[in-house]
Amino acid sequence: MKRPIYLWSVSVDSCRLGLFVLQGDYDAILAWPFKQKVTLMLVDQKHNRRHLSDTFRPDPTSTSFQKPTMPMNVASGCPLFVEQKVLEDERDGLYLQSDTIFIKVIVDTSDLLNP
Numbered sequence: 001m002k003r004p005i006y007l008w009s010v011s012v013d014s015c016r017l018g019l020f021v022l023q024g025d026y027d028a029i030l031a032w033p034f035k036q037k038v039t040l041m042l043v044d045q046k047h048n049r050r051h052l053s054d055t056f057r058p059d060p061t062s063t064s065f066q067k068p069t070m071p072m073n074v075a076s077g078c079p080l081f082v083e084q085k086v087l088e089d090e091r092d093g094l095y096l097q098s099d100t101i102f103i104k105v106i107v108d109t110s111d112l113l114n115p
Contacts, residue, residue: 013084017042017054017103018077023068032067033060036107040078042087043102044094051104052086052095054078 017040041053056078058065064076087095095101 014080015082015084015087016077016079017081018075018079019105020075021065021068021073023071027067030067031112032065033062034058034065035060036109036111038108039104039106040081041104041106042082042095043104045097045100045102046092046094050094052082054081 019038019040021034035058037055037057039053039055041051044050044052058076062074062076064074066073082095087101
């Protein structure tokens with residue numbers, strides 16, 4: 001299973017941060033549906049202390065987190081992750097520098113069985 005991350009606008013004022021579950025080489029041996037808690041974090045590139053994050057636990061009944069039967073499942077994520085003005089604030093320059101942002105993805109694997 002692969003999880004590409006996409007940042008896109010859902011309105012003029014805010015950005016959504018979402019992920020897609022893609023088909024992968026190891027899908028046959030993974031536990032489905034995907035149900036681990038996910039934290040998406042926009043990294044503060046200036047001071048490394050004002051990160052923005054949102055955490056969610058996938059809905060195991062959603063098609064977004066089932067074993068992919070096509071190249072890509074329906075996207076899911078945080079619909080109002082960050083306001084556009086916060087992301088583009090040139091005075092602070094915390095999150096967007098040189099047209100680049102960094103997203104950290106944390107998947108809680110504490111409830112998975114050890115191999």
